Amino acid sequence: MFVARLAEPADFEGWRRQARVLAQWEIPAGDIVWHVGDEPLDLFDGQAVDDLAHDQHVRFTVPREFPDLAEQVVCHRDPERFGLLYRLLLRLRQEPDLLKVVTDPDVHRLNAMARTVRRDLHKMTAFVRFREVRDAVGGTMFVAWFEPEHFIVRRVSAFFVNRFSSMRWAILTPLxxxxxxxxxxxVAEGAARPDAPHEDAMEEYWRTYYANIFNPARLKIKAMKAEMPEKYWRNLPEAALIAPLIAGASQRMSAMVKAEPTHPSVRHARWQSRQEAPAYGTASAPSDWHQAATAARSCARCDLCRDATQTVFGSGPLDAPVMFVGEQPGDQEDLAGKPFVGPAGQAFDKAMAQVGFDRRRAYVTNAVKHFKFTVRGKRRIHESPNAGEIKACRFWLGLEREFVRPRLIVAMGATALMSILGKATTISSVRDLTTTLEDGTPMIATVHPSYLLRLPDEAQREKETARFVADLNRAKAMLPALLDPIR
Structure with a gap:
């Protein structure tokens, strides 16, 4: 008889180390007693596994999934778990594909035990409720009580350390x-339930939250009890509400049916109108700028219309000799419905004034007509449009070019450049050049004014601003030779 001693009930490393030694000697599973901690042996001590010679150079392999399963199963309360795992280890040396035979009694038992442990781990992470207490020196800490079915406390500890690393806490369990x-x-010894606190000020918050998310129309008592078994209820502050909420579910549901329907939000109504409006294409294109601006209000050519406040079409005289094309509306442009009125627009106006370029004689627009953003707290943070969104909006920019017929186009930023040229192009590759477009219109490229605002270094910002002003000066100098006397 051989005795394999383990430090604690879920000592996977101890089991693996001693199982390797035993397997080298091909000791049968029935000749081994797995002894945990200070548990007394039934009859007499056998030979310790550590007394067996162990050849470090002897190696054998097992399927990759077996160590993971074994690490879970050692947490099970079944006293025969270590013997089962060792028996499977010996069999796997002769039958490498054994784990695929799910009808095998040992494999079936192994998988069932692993599932039970995983379920217990999930329940502990879901149903632990901390209560605030004062320690011996008057500090604040949080204590929870839980009753796991298996020896999972050590295994689940990393979850709670990572989730609640900034606070002092204790989780008490019988194990x-x-x-x-x-x-x-x-990790300390198990505790008794009286050692755990019973209630704190947060209990009422839990109950209020649970009562407000309870939906009587979706009540399925059997499914609820399967996910949240009744044995956990006494540790959950919200559990006191379950019975009265279930009892009143039918009445609340009847009241919901009789109540008047709620009206959709303004944003939803606006999006719905866009969906119902025609998506203008070449066959039904507007015949003038005013029709185009009106049609663009209900544009649904891409998904940006869902969240934006409104379409921001271009503005300026329809006989403007120069058209400035930016990227997309920003937060303030989205609210105002006009292009270049936010911080980037102010930087643009300042540079135009420095050049002596009258913005009132320029047509200003964007390659994309809806504001694309992500929400962070209460702020809407600009997000660059993708190629599909730029392509969808080229239709509107094409109409603006057709109806305004500018003598010069200034593309500000890579998005504007991609929309005008129909392909991705870097600003640096064309910035000092004059590009002739397919319809014969000359185009020059420069950075977007928002780029200047994002530069953190003051010296770099001054340098790039001076270069941006020089680009505007070049555009202004080109206009006299481009103007048509007839216009």
Missing amino acids: ASLHWDGTTLQ
Whole structure:
């Protein structure tokens, strides 16, 4: 008889180390007693596994999934778990594909035990509720009570350390207890339920939250109890509401049916009108600028219309000799419905004034007509449009060019350049050149004014601003030779 001693009930590393030695000697599973901690042996001590010679150079392989399954199964409360795992280890040396035989009694039992442990791990992460208490020196810490079915406390500890690393807490269970002081995790012996606090000020918040998210129309009692078994209810502050909420579900649902329907939000109504409006194409294109601007208000050519406040069409005289094309509306442009009125527009106006370029004689627009953004807190943060969105909006920019017929186009930024040229092109490759477009219109490229605002270095910002002003000066100098006397 051989005795394999393990430090604690879920000592996977200890089991693996000793199982390797035993497997080298091909000791049968029935000749091994797996002894945990200070548990007394039933009859007599056998030969310790550590006394067996172990050849470090002898190696054998097992399927990759077996160590993961074994690490889960050692957490099970079944006293025969270590013997089952060792028996499977010996069999896997002769039958490498054994784990694929799900009808095999040992494999079936192994998988069932692993599923049970995984479920217990999930329940602990879902149903632990901390309560605020004061420690011996008057500090604040949080204590929770949980009753796991299996020896999972050590295995689940990393989840709680990562999730609640900034606070001091303890989780008490009958099997083992976790204590985290903000830097170090300690695993102690199990505790009794009276050691855990019973209630704190947060209990009412939990109950209020649960009562407000409870939907009587979706109540499925059997499914609810399967996900949140009744044995956990006594540890959950919101569980006190379950019975009255279930009892009143039918009445609340009837009241919901009888209530008047709520009206959709203004944004939803605006989006719905865009969906119902025609998506203008070449066959039904507007015949003049005013029709185009009106049609663009209900544009649904891409998904940006769903979240934007409104379409921001170009503005300026329809006989303007120069057209400035930017990227897309910003937050303030989206609210105002006009291009270049935000911080980038102010930087643009300042540079135009420095050049002596009257903006009132220029047509200003964007390659994309809707504001694309991500929400961070209460702020809407600009997000660059993708190639598909730029392509969808080329239709509107094409109409603007057709109806305004500018003598010169100034593309500000890579998005504007991509929209005008129909392909991705870097600003640096064409900035000092004059590009002739397919319809014969000359185009020059420069940076977008928002680029100047993003530069963190003051010296660099002054240098790039001076270069932007020089680009505007070049555009202004080109106009006299381009103007048609007839216009």
